[in-house]
Amino acid sequence: MSHRSFDVADWGIGWSGWEETRLARRESVFSLANGHLGWRGTLDEGDPCVVSGAYLNGVHEQHPMPYAEGGYGYPDAGESVINVPDGKVIRLIVGDEPFDIRTGTLESHEQFLDFRSGVLRRDVRWTSPAGLTVRLRSRRLLSLTHRSVAAVDYEIAAVSDAVEVTVVSEIVSDEPLPEVHRDERVRAALRAPLSPVAHRAADDTRATLEFRTRRSGIGVAVAMDHLVEGRAASVDTEASSEQARTTVQARLGAGESLRLVKFVGHEWSPSLSPGALRDRVEAAVGAAARLGWDGLAHEQRAYLDAFWKASDVIVDGVPWLQQAVRFALFQVMQSAARAEVRSIPGKGLSGPGYEGHTFWDAEAFVLPVLTYCLPEAARGALQWRHSTLDHARARARQLHLAGAAFPWRTISGSECSGYWPAGTAAFHVSADISAAVLRYLRATGDGEFERREGVEILVETARLWMALGRWDDDGVFHLDGVTGPDEYSALVDDNVFTNLMAQRNLRGAAASVRTHPARGQDLGVSAGECDEWDAAAAAMAVPFDAGLGIHQQYAGSTERERWDFDGTAREQYPLQDHFPYFDIYRKQVVKQADLVLALHLAHEQFSDEETARAFAYYEGLTVRDSSLSAPAQSIVAARVGHLPLAMDYLTEAATIDLDDLRNDIDDGLHIAALAGVWSALVCGFGGMRDGGDIVAFAPRLASSMKRLSFGVRHRERVLRVDARPEGTTYSLDAGPPMTLRHFGQELVVSPGDPVTRDTPPRADPGPPPSQPRWRSPREVIEADDEPAREDSPARPAVAG
């Protein structure tokens, strides 16, 4: 069985034809965003539509958090992303009939998201029920150089007969969110979150709407302007408190066309006055209109050229994977490029999933990619975390801890988790943030960031670990009662992932304070406190099962009863939907890579033999009920030499959204899993390891790959790693020489002086480990039983 959906192309992704059943998949995959603003890939005319999203990063509404039985420290208020006024809607009336692809005759319909131009194209030929044929061409971009600006280039042409057309370009403020909450209080709070503040229309083509969210008190302004080309009979703009509308009427002769270019600006602020917001948004639209579509498109292309020049990943020999990795990188870039001091939500700005919350996977999965591909975006995301430190400090105080406890899920920085065993107890989020800080500092040497934000994050999180941990009588430091990445094993002692990440956090904090003693002093850090951090790090408990020769996921984990995998039916996955937490928690069953993620992120702590044994052991327990799992399993599978298995996991991560493997595409994209596609290729097949002073590589390609080439931004230059089965060439574009390792051997590469090294012979890894029944990656990938599109070129269900 195969389940190809999209058209395969090197530098973009398209969909030819029309099937309403897969509408949500296109809406998410064709999402445009720039980190500040996001528009789902809905049709210009708005309908048909599954989820019509327009989002501004940070704009949310508060709602009550309901509990059947509350408890101390349970958050009172939740936060949900909301739809901001949506400027992407352009409705069309042909003759007297609304253009709707479900009526009349759809002669052709093509959508194509171009990764190099950053433009979503659409080309339609349609004959109305009355027999009038038109050609519709639209181009949509969210500017990467003017962060508040989106633009639509919209052209309608009469094909054979003269046609009366009316084009209605709108800003719509009342698009409903999917009602995911069962609780009526929550639904009520989110039903109409925008309260009108002001509206105005001017010059026939311009309008501005202003709103304020009812509870969270966030001001939002959206403005639009239009350029009209062609013989328009009338152009008129009106605005009401909830809607703005520019109506263009024209009579097109056969072959004649009407072009409308729409510029939409978006600003928000919790504190700016309505007047200030209006001035900003109208200025942004004015600037965009002066640049025009071509100007914006030109800047967009230039931005992306620079991005791809440094960061493109080339996979020769596997066309669908070539496309998938560029799609993944493009969407990861879009989620963060211009976020600036804002978060990277789990779904980016591509959908309302997880209520728009940001989780630990931003730092653990997305930031590794951004650090090496778009470090300025990584910096912005870390600055956002820094900006929420007061929330995290308050949370730590509430929990009777010290330092800062970052939230499990949040928009504003406040904890929004309503289930503490998988929220509050998952303290590793603070270590993941610190690890991202340390990685960013290693990769960029950004001393300014370290001084201004980095030290403080490291210090406050180090303090958290000291307050959380305890010394036993033998001088071992323990972290009891926490939840690691694996949400099927909650409230455990000495989770190895958490402990090793905390260890790195403590050491990094001590080192950073010693580098910036004045900052340490500002933060009240004594020399003794740094020594305590080092001592705790050195004494950190790391449970190991000597009998099996493997690390335990947590103290005693390997002694627990194993889940009855053979007695679990295919349709009983995900387990959390079919079994009580009670039973899941007490048995050996792993939702997502946990110890295996430690094998990757803290690789220096594990010998090759320990890595191989542990990987094999946890493969038998891991059910991948989280999208975060496959990338880590791919990386470690590649590391231990199981390249076909690594390819299977990579395929799962790469197709999770394209093939909607989890049946949740209406929520938006899995940004962290998409980031994991890059990591699986670069850290898995490329063998990149970045924990120490020197970046190391050990590229080994899958049998289907002829070449794997990727760029690594490192201290303001780009290292390109160009791997072929027989050997790898390292080249540097600028700056001082760079020392790195190739299969453990140091080499130095200088600009203009590429270095090529052979791939050493590989040891036989033995037979690959097996997974729980129904949960091998091949079974998961093949589980999608929707019919394949007839006309789609070959992307194998499972990569060979």
Added chain:
Amino acid sequence: MSHRSFDVADWGIGWSGWEETRLARRESVFSLANGHLGWRGTLDEGDPCVVSGAYLNGVHEQHPMPYAEGGYGYPDAGESVINVPDGKVIRLIVGDEPFDIRTGTLESHEQFLDFRSGVLRRDVRWTSPAGLTVRLRSRRLLSLTHRSVAAVDYEIAAVSDAVEVTVVSEIVSDEPLPEVHRDERVRAALRAPLSPVAHRAADDTRATLEFRTRRSGIGVAVAMDHLVEGRAASVDTEASSEQARTTVQARLGAGESLRLVKFVGHEWSPSLSPGALRDRVEAAVGAAARLGWDGLAHEQRAYLDAFWKASDVIVDGVPWLQQAVRFALFQVMQSAARAEVRSIPGKGLSGPGYEGHTFWDAEAFVLPVLTYCLPEAARGALQWRHSTLDHARARARQLHLAGAAFPWRTISGSECSGYWPAGTAAFHVSADISAAVLRYLRATGDGEFERREGVEILVETARLWMALGRWDDDGVFHLDGVTGPDEYSALVDDNVFTNLMAQRNLRGAAASVRTHPARGQDLGVSAGECDEWDAAAAAMAVPFDAGLGIHQQYAGSTERERWDFDGTAREQYPLQDHFPYFDIYRKQVVKQADLVLALHLAHEQFSDEETARAFAYYEGLTVRDSSLSAPAQSIVAARVGHLPLAMDYLTEAATIDLDDLRNDIDDGLHIAALAGVWSALVCGFGGMRDGGDIVAFAPRLASSMKRLSFGVRHRERVLRVDARPEGTTYSLDAGPPMTLRHFGQELVVSPGDPVTRDTPPRADPGPPPSQPRWRSPREVIEADDEPAREDSPARPAVAG
């Protein structure tokens, strides 16, 4: 500091004078109930009032259960006790002014609950703001012989001047419940749960109201009739859909009085037709009216005489304790006497606390008392559990288990817990129920009950344990991931209390099936299944810390970090209100007796030395944030010889409601803690142990006690144990001779032939163990800092 509230008397409890601040305490303490019907001790005229409750056991409304993040197996629907139409209200107008004790001059106000007559008396002398003085005398009873009937004997007399009086006797249907739920959906569902069905008035004195609950669909009918004595100018009754009202007007000359006797009947059913309910309730009222007040009061007295004759506990030398234990027994009796196939809620029928739910403490704390004092009530409560088996079987299936999983909290039998770590995971509830079945069978030899209900409960719960447990490679049987009685240590492995109770359950089930092979066959039990139960029981894990020489509360418990008791302030208790579960769960801190409860209930499993060491160890960890703790600690303290400490804990249990130690008296009484007063005296000071074939005693009195005498109903006779410091006399009222043990030595007692034995010398138990700071019983008892009443006789804050 002392905090006596009520007047001390041997056979009742009273309150002289008036302080509005302690109103809720009187409302709960003066509650009347018969197990079917409950009326809080509110004033006849309805105001002032804190919580005006009238309850019918089982009548509840359903409401949604809200979750911020739901999960598999979370209950959808909750259940809450509601106020049924309240027939205790009799309003009075004197001249043109409503009688209200807060206006005019209250010259005297006495309330007295008489344990022998089962009547709540009230005597008031009041002068209206206009200067008219009246005497009000009311008597209220809830019949123990006519379960649906309540009656009020109400008399108003003019003292010196002639007075115009209007007496308005009502059934009120719209008394609000306290709004304890934060969630608006839940509040809405409970705001007006009764939907009117029918109403009628007849004969000037009679009225009937009928309702149906909106969601749970329960029909409720309440009827009243009146006898009027005295020179009434008019008597008139009217009924509307929400209210019934009998109005009596009279002009009383000086010294003249008007008497109104009100009879109120109550019936409910989920299935009966309105007509059938009406007929039943009107028939009950008619029968009551024919008996008249004196007839009802006579039967009430006879019922109570029989109860006290068998079950009175005499404590000479400690008057307040004499009163407290009779109060406790009286309220325990009231909660269950005529419940018949209905549950015993945590608050009995004395208040809306815990939403009227029934918990494990019904079986673990209340049924031991009822089994030996009112076995027919114990049988009814167990029959109720049996009647909910289908719910429990469905719950077990939902959890992928076998047999029956009884709910943590419920009214109907469906699980209503919204927090699974302290609900679903607390599987011990099913063992507690089985233990109560086995105890009832041992004490009564009720083969009919065993055959009809007992075997099935035992079999289905045994099946639960087999499905829950696992065999390890060494042939040990484990119960992983459960929560024991201590709610501060959730999701632990091999909780000793749970395991020992499950062991007893398994053995009891096997034995019962072998006694009733036909029933076993009906239930599909094979001989092999019984053998498996015995094998699992024999192999049950019982974690023991060999270094400390004590049993662990659960596997590894003694190795966990200790709570920082010295760093915890007095006002940070209860801990769950001031610290996150995360931190509480991972440390050694005990909310309520858990291993110590096992020392009591499974005493045969522990040597004296193990008992003493374990008691001392867990004393240092137990904070008693549950009212269920003090009784168990009292019992075991007495057993290991710490009699003053046992007395302190007994004092805490006995004053929990009388002195409102937990500041929650508006919720109603702590029925299980009150039952614990009996257990502390009988099982603690009396040393009664009932696990085996022969009941054993070992009475040792506190220094302040001159005599402790109690009755034990055993197989249709009463054993009276009459203990003095120097020795104990055992006597039997009827039936065949009874073999028992006195300090380990068997003796036989026959009717008419009492046996007296000396108290053997006691070994020095050493210094008493200490409790966490602020949590010694003395500190808890003294923590109530409300001012003492000036006029109250001496009940010491802490018993000497």
